[in-house]
Amino acid sequence: MPDWPNERDRPSRGTESVRIALARLGPQTQQVQTSGSSATTLTSRFLPVICAAIAVGIFVADTVTPAEIAFGVLYVGVVLPAARFLQWRGVVLATLGCMALTVLSHVLSPHEQSLSIAVANRLISLVTIGVAGFIAVQGQFRELVLREQASLLDLTHDTIFVRDMDDVIVYWNRGAEELYGWKKAEAIGNVTHQLLQTVFPVPLEEITAGLLRTGRWQGELVHTKKDGTPAMVASRWSLQRDARGHPAATLETNNDITERKRVEDLTGQVFESxxxxxxxxxxxxxxxxxxxxxxxxxxxxxxxxxxxxxxxxxxxxxxxxxxxxxxxxxxxxxxxxxxxxxxxxxxxxxxxxxxxxxxxxxxxxxxxxxxxxxLTEHALASEALQAAQAELAHVNRVTTMGQLTASIAHEVNQPIAAVVTNADAALNWLNAQPPNLDQVREILGQIANDGNRAGDVIGRIRTLIKKAPPRRGRFDLNEAILEVIALARSEVLKHGVSLQTGLATGLPAVDGDRVQLQQVILNLILNAVEAMSGVDEGAREVLISTEADAAGGVLATVRDSGMGLDQNDADRLFEAFYTTKPEGMGMGLAICRSIIAAHGGRLWATANEPRGAVLQFTLPPESDETARAEPTDRAPVV
CATH class of the missing domain: 3.30.450.20 (PAS domain)
Structure with a gap:
């Protein structure tokens, strides 16, 4: 058996079971299938009459002929032709009838010689007639089986046809009709490769030589249908031989793979291009x-x-x-x-x-x-964009620090003034007689604390205005918020604003750039303070709160009681160059949103009730998998 390259290309069970039967039927089967000519019709109509006349003639001749001649064997000429137009039961009855006529002829015929010879001749005639009837019935059964098996070929979706050694089509199944468009009567008698305009993968002579040598061939062919469209088929040829082993016919089974090849060709084009x-x-x-x-x-x-x-x-x-x-x-x-x-x-x-x-x-x-x-060009452009965004964020931070000059000066002057005052007091205690060293020690401790306070303020300022690449790490968001509040406290008090906090405990650490996120918090606080500068009535309050969100991350909220905002314009607040401030550039909130987005979070604004605005941002929970930082000399991968 051949190894089919694709399971769906394997011939059906019906095809395999009748392969030999079809070869045995050969052209005679096809002649029966294509019968319908006038000569065949006339023969089938008058054959019963002819057989009946022959039977009568044999009976008369057998009766008048001496019994010593086995004339009854001539009834074989009646039984065998009867199988052409009678079913097996009719053949049996015809056989029995001929045998009965033989016996009747024996009774009626003269017996000039010995009776034993006459009986022996009659027995020979009866046996001959019986054997002929048996052969006729057996032949009908065999032909019936072969016809039933051959009819299975019309049930398969594969195209199957048989061609003789001159490539003339002698059998054409229904699958071939459906695929190619020619009916049986149109296809039979044509040379297959001329009818189908076959395109071979190699010269036909080479294929034929291999077929005669091995008895089979398989490959892909291109045929042309009746309507002129091409059909790609997976073709399998099997050589049938006669009783003497000589090549008699070729059974060709084709499976339409046109659509599959089209898809394969398209896939190949995608692969290559x-x-x-x-x-x-x-x-x-x-x-x-x-x-x-x-x-x-x-x-x-x-x-x-x-x-x-x-x-x-x-x-x-x-x-x-x-x-x-x-x-x-x-x-x-x-x-x-x-x-x-x-x-x-x-x-x-x-x-x-x-x-x-x-x-x-x-x-x-x-x-x-x-x-x-x-994505090299994309990555380079992304890196350039990130660098530009970092530069813009740095400019924004420096600008913000400039706006907080008075507040920063106040924050620094307070501990410095305390240092000067405590230093004068320490000198006085040292000049006393005797010197009060205990008081001096206490005041020196206060001086050290005030100096550290001033250093902390300056350190936070330097951190915010320092130009440095983004640096991600884990930190406590509440602590970062408190540091920003300390830096902006004087600005808040100068505008008569009450700043309250509602920081949840037990929050997970966030993963990100501490300076950038503090920049966002500072922008939101200053925007809230400025939003309340035009409020003449009611309390001026800012509430900063944090809590865990449903996704396991952190939600931070800055809520003010200022003039509020139109909910329809809430998203426009984050557009570049959009501002409601007479002297604003409209970049602060746009930068804040880009920073939060870069950290995997979201920043949005809603209206506060009864007045004011609420700005909130989320930060995702810390991921178990950190982002891959590929070194420039990393080995290539496939």
Missing amino acids: SPDGIAVIGRDYRFQRVNPVYERIWQIRADGFVGQHVGDLLGTEFFEQEVKPYLDRCLTGEGVSFAGWFAYPVGRRYRVVSYWPLRLHSEQVEAALAIVRD
């Missing part, structure tokens, strides 16, 4: 196929890839530690992706690498599809 590097890696970690982009990435031709082990390309140690875990996850059915800067023969590139499982004809993953997407 994709802007991404694509490779197929087998379960043995060896390359099975790569596309041109993949060749350019590695500066290796495709034939150098196919069959090569991934470990041989990357190095065994790096493959085992870095790449194999990802491939193993993919080969168990999981799609995996990772990204970063990698060093390739073409230089340092930022690439996203994905492994996707490939399943062909079973549930088992048979290979991994590796897709390498180059």
